[in-house]
Amino acid sequence: MATQTPKPQEIAKGLSHQPPSENWMDTKPEFRSGMYCHPVKVASLEGMGGAFAREWNPTEADWKLPADWKGIVKDGLKDRLRRFRSFQVFMDICVRCGACADKCHFFIGTGDPKNMPVLRAELIRSIYRGEFRTAGKILGKLAGGRKLTEEVIKEWFYYFFQCTECRRCSVFCPYGIDTAEITIIAREILNLLGLQIDWIGTPVNACYHVGNHLGLKPHTFKENIEYLLGDIEENVGITIEPSFNRKGAEILFVTPSGDVFADPGIFTCMSYLILFEYLGLDYTWSTYASEGGNFGFFTSNETMKRLNYKMYAESKRLGVKWILGGECGHMWRVVHQYMDTMNGPADHLEVPRSPITGTVFENAKSTKMVHVTEFTADLIKNGKLNLDKSRNDHYTVTWHDSCNTSRGFGFLEEPRYVLRNVVNNFYEMPDQTIREQTFCCGSGSGLNAGENLEQRFRGGLPRANAVQFVHEKHGVNMLANICAIDRAALKPLMDYWVPAVNVCGLSELVANALVIPGEKAARSTNLRGEEINDLREEAGLEPIEWPEEDEEGGEAGEEGEE
Amino acid sequence: MSFIFSLVAVTVLVLVPLVGVTVADLRWLFGVVVPYAAVATFLIGVSYRVLKWSNSPVPFRIPTTCGQAKGLPWIKTNKLDNPCSLPAVIGRMFLEVFLFRSLFRNTRMEYHQGPKVRYGSSKWLWLFGLLFHYSFLVVLIRHLRFFTEPVPMWVQIVEHIDTFFEMGLPLPGPDGLYVGLPLLAQSGVILLAAATLLFLRRVVIAQVRYISIAGDWFPLLLIIFIAKTGIIMRYVLKVDVVTVKKLTMSLVALKPELPADPISFMFYIHIFLVSFLFAYFPFSKLMHLGGVWLSPTRNLVNNSREKRHINPWNPEVKFHTYAEYEDDFREQMIEAGIPVEKEA
Ligand code: SF4
Numbered sequence: 001m002a003t004q005t006p007k008p009q010e011i012a013k014g015l016s017h018q019p020p021s022e023n024w025m026d027t028k029p030e031f032r033s034g035m036y037c038h039p040v041k042v043a044s045l046e047g048m049g050g051a052f053a054r055e056w057n058p059t060e061a062d063w064k065l066p067a068d069w070k071g072i073v074k075d076g077l078k079d080r081l082r083r084f085r086s087f088q089v090f091m092d093i094c095v096r097c098g099a100c101a102d103k104c105h106f107f108i109g110t111g112d113p114k115n116m117p118v119l120r121a122e123l124i125r126s127i128y129r130g131e132f133r134t135a136g137k138i139l140g141k142l143a144g145g146r147k148l149t150e151e152v153i154k155e156w157f158y159y160f161f162q163c164t165e166c167r168r169c170s171v172f173c174p175y176g177i178d179t180a181e182i183t184i185i186a187r188e189i190l191n192l193l194g195l196q197i198d199w200i201g202t203p204v205n206a207c208y209h210v211g212n213h214l215g216l217k218p219h220t221f222k223e224n225i226e227y228l229l230g231d232i233e234e235n236v237g238i239t240i241e242p243s244f245n246r247k248g249a250e251i252l253f254v255t256p257s258g259d260v261f262a263d264p265g266i267f268t269c270m271s272y273l274i275l276f277e278y279l280g281l282d283y284t285w286s287t288y289a290s291e292g293g294n295f296g297f298f299t300s301n302e303t304m305k306r307l308n309y310k311m312y313a314e315s316k317r318l319g320v321k322w323i324l325g326g327e328c329g330h331m332w333r334v335v336h337q338y339m340d341t342m343n344g345p346a347d348h349l350e351v352p353r354s355p356i357t358g359t360v361f362e363n364a365k366s367t368k369m370v371h372v373t374e375f376t377a378d379l380i381k382n383g384k385l386n387l388d389k390s391r392n393d394h395y396t397v398t399w400h401d402s403c404n405t406s407r408g409f410g411f412l413e414e415p416r417y418v419l420r421n422v423v424n425n426f427y428e429m430p431d432q433t434i435r436e437q438t439f440c441c442g443s444g445s446g447l448n449a450g451e452n453l454e455q456r457f458r459g460g461l462p463r464a465n466a467v468q469f470v471h472e473k474h475g476v477n478m479l480a481n482i483c484a485i486d487r488a489a490l491k492p493l494m495d496y497w498v499p500a501v502n503v504c505g506l507s508e509l510v511a512n513a514l515v516i517p518g519e520k521a522a523r524s525t526n527l528r529g530e531e532i533n534d535l536r537e538e539a540g541l542e543p544i545e546w547p548e549e550d551e552e553g554g555e556a557g558e559e560g561e562e
Numbered sequence: 563m564s565f566i567f568s569l570v571a572v573t574v575l576v577l578v579p580l581v582g583v584t585v586a587d588l589r590w591l592f593g594v595v596v597p598y599a600a601v602a603t604f605l606i607g608v609s610y611r612v613l614k615w616s617n618s619p620v621p622f623r624i625p626t627t628c629g630q631a632k633g634l635p636w637i638k639t640n641k642l643d644n645p646c647s648l649p650a651v652i653g654r655m656f657l658e659v660f661l662f663r664s665l666f667r668n669t670r671m672e673y674h675q676g677p678k679v680r681y682g683s684s685k686w687l688w689l690f691g692l693l694f695h696y697s698f699l700v701v702l703i704r705h706l707r708f709f710t711e712p713v714p715m716w717v718q719i720v721e722h723i724d725t726f727f728e729m730g731l732p733l734p735g736p737d738g739l740y741v742g743l744p745l746l747a748q749s750g751v752i753l754l755a756a757a758t759l760l761f762l763r764r765v766v767i768a769q770v771r772y773i774s775i776a777g778d779w780f781p782l783l784l785i786i787f788i789a790k791t792g793i794i795m796r797y798v799l800k801v802d803v804v805t806v807k808k809l810t811m812s813l814v815a816l817k818p819e820l821p822a823d824p825i826s827f828m829f830y831i832h833i834f835l836v837s838f839l840f841a842y843f844p845f846s847k848l849m850h851l852g853g854v855w856l857s858p859t860r861n862l863v864n865n866s867r868e869k870r871h872i873n874p875w876n877p878e879v880k881f882h883t884y885a886e887y888e889d890d891f892r893e894q895m896i897e898a899g900i901p902v903e904k905e906a
């Protein structure tokens with residue numbers, strides 16, 4: 001990357017939350033390397049039929065906006081004021097009480113006043129007043145109104161791609177004003193001008209045409225999973241043969257593709273494979289609907305719908321009974337709050353019923369999609385898993401609630417129930433940083449790119465700091481979660497702020513604790529290829545006695561991963 | 563800047579009726595025409611905005627969930643923070659509207675070098691807000707005395723309770739006897755105090771000062787002035803309530819008539835400021851009174867997996883179908899042993 005990311009101490013020292021003396025309307029964002037994302041590639045935007053695809057650079061003065069950009073923005077605003085009650089009401093009723101001001105992780109991590117949710121919303125509200133409302137038109141700045149200029153658009157691009165749509169502000173607002181909702185709409189409007197970031201636009205295009213973010217073609221997707229199967233064979237000692245695009249399976253399994261190729265997501269993916277094999281689940285993967293995540297959600301509701309379509313379409317084509325979804329944050333916000341509305345009703349599916357426990361998931365009787373964690377919780381509750389949680393004793397775990405599953409779903413206890421059943425050492429972070437008050441990883445809503453690391457590390461400061469607190473107090477060394485973006489983003493965040501803490505998906509801890517019938521000596525290594533007894537020794541624990549190697553069994557404990 | 567502008571604006575609003583009544587004798591204008599116009603603007607304006615909001619669609623079911631959702635039957639649902647049914651939503655809205663539930667959650671972030679980010683409890687805004695709104699409500703109710711004859715029982719009860727507090731706070735008197743401290747706990751005074759505290763908060767907290775615009779300073783100052791003029795009338799000038807009531811009752815009866823006995827100019831200032839507040843209301847952030855009921859992040863049931871929510875404008879979009887996908891990758895799929903619909 002271009003410039004060096006500042007050291008943690010440099011960021012910590014330079015941080016102040018005092019606003020400057022100038023009025024915010026007189027300040028401009030500085031497009032400094034590390035603090036913003038690159039513009040979308042022309043081909044990606046064109047691939048989705050997006051408007052005004054072009055080469056442009058945020059650091060240059062000329063953003064090559066379309067000739068009638070002002071008209072487009074004004075019409076775009078009007079249209080959305082009409083179509084979204086949320087947007088209209090949120091534009092009208094904020095009292096600027098400031099309750100939300102210090103709730104945003106980007107404000108905490110940057111001290112930039114325009115990262116206070118209220119001011120982020122005012123960036124657009126000021127235009128609403130200055131262009132559409134009489135008082136604002138006449139009194140201008142005094143009444144918080146201003147005119148639409150190119151500078152405003154640049155400011156929007158900077159700050160609406162410096163909001164992770166985490167909704168933490170909304171929890172504290174006396175009217176529930178959700179700045180995430182305002183960001184969602186602001187991004188739709190920026191899209192009308194072809195202003196999009198590459199880390200969103202390119203995955204969206206790949207997802208649409210190929211099926212998943214990385215654009216893994218069907219055979220490559222399958223190969224990736226087969227590669228994980230090899231690792232499972234080596235480290236766990238079981239052979240698994242999952243099916244792909246298989247008609248007539250009972251369940252279609254969809255998870256974010258990040259879990260198929262990126263460390264530590266792959267360990268979560270291996271865990272799904274192990275769990276389903278253990279259960280003898282009649283399920284299939286799909287290469288067509290091979291992405292649970294939905295970066296369309298970060299561009300426009302139409303794009304979200306276009307991507308989400310595949311899940312129901314594929315479940316219909318394959319004739320499955322219901323859909324099981326992997327661990328992911330925004331995927332589950334979309335599945336929970338949008339999918340059925342956009343692409344339902346899913347009448348071709350049945351109300352999900354666990355084939356193992358017989359539990360009928362009444363809470364999902366319309367979407368017909370079940371979260372792997374509630375599925376697992378139900379298995380544990382019914383005693384269907386043989387778990388030895390002491391196998392995770394070398395981990396002292398804390399739980400990161402993902403923004404989307406917490407504030408856009410309310411999925412708080414299911415993972416905790418599972419966690420308590422698979423680990424002995426679990427400590428919560430402080431109350432103001434968990435559950436509905438949880439802090440974002442700083443990289444959500446498509447901001448987990450490589451070029452904006454400083455932005456991400458700043459945004460992740462409150463989360464990392466809470467982890468540091470339990471790390472110091474209880475010796476926490478593992479940060480568990482149920483989100484693919486978290487798995488990808490929290491690892492570098494921890495390496496930056498709290499290097500002693502590792503990151504894993506919840507299912508990985510389940511797989512670790514699972515006592516597999518006929519398990520072999522290979523089990524002495526974990527999914528990461530680490531010798532479990534070495535880890536235990538480090539943690540001052542007694543070694544585990546693993547079963548003897550039988551004649552067929554492979555060589556245990558070979559170093560696989562770094 | 564926006565503060566000074568607001569202060570000047572409110573001052574002008576005080577001077578207008580002062581000059582109007584004392585110099586130009588426009589009592590009819592300020593006593594009758596302006597209040598009528600203000601009430602009409604208020605009613606039309608508020609209805610217009612509320613209708614506009616309630617007619618706008620709610621495309622997606624997007625409650626902000628602040629507690630455990632309804633899930634597996636053995637997991638305890640937090641119904642009030644994550645409502646799973648209509649009664650639960652009503653409960654949530656009740657807490658929100660009448661007890662300011664969300665503000666009650668408020669925390670204050672403290673940043674220390676290290677870095678150490680800590681969060682303290684911060685209930686001041688909640689407390690001031692609650693005091694402000696409830697004392698305002700009581701003041702409004704007590705004013706119904708001027709617009710009803712006979713005065714309804716419930717208004718009298720509210721008055722009684724309010725007056726009870728007025729008398730009820732004992733303080734040691736000069737000769738060791740306890741005397742009632744008038745004023746201290748009376749709704750009008752609490753209103754003034756709470757509005758002043760909200761005002762000071764806006765001045766003192768740098769971040770809140772930074773985000774404030776005229777639309778924030780102005781209504782606060784206006785209400786402070788209204789409370790002040792009211793208190794002066796009641797306790798200092800002791801304006802003749804009976805005469806005032808003659809005027810107000812004539813307004814209610816739609817047979818406006820200025821009473822023969824003179825009413826203090828302070829009354830005209832008071833009623834003008836109040837009229838302005840009413841007329842200003844629908845165009846301002848004060849509409850949060852209506853909006854809070856309609857906020858989609860609070861007033862929706864969180865049951866979108868259980869029951870399909872309908873988007874009235876669900877857009878037609880282009881999809882990438884499986885058939886198109888297979889056409890793109892058929893050969894590779896066959897080679898990789900992935901089943902296909904059409905053989906090559
Ligand atoms: S908490 Fe709500 S009302 Fe208060 S400033 Fe923030 S968005 Fe506005």
Ligand code: SF4
Pocket residue numbers: 103104105106115116117120162163164165166167168169170179180183
């Ligand atoms: S949604 Fe999250 S990132 Fe966006 S303004 Fe609110 S708190 Fe900040």
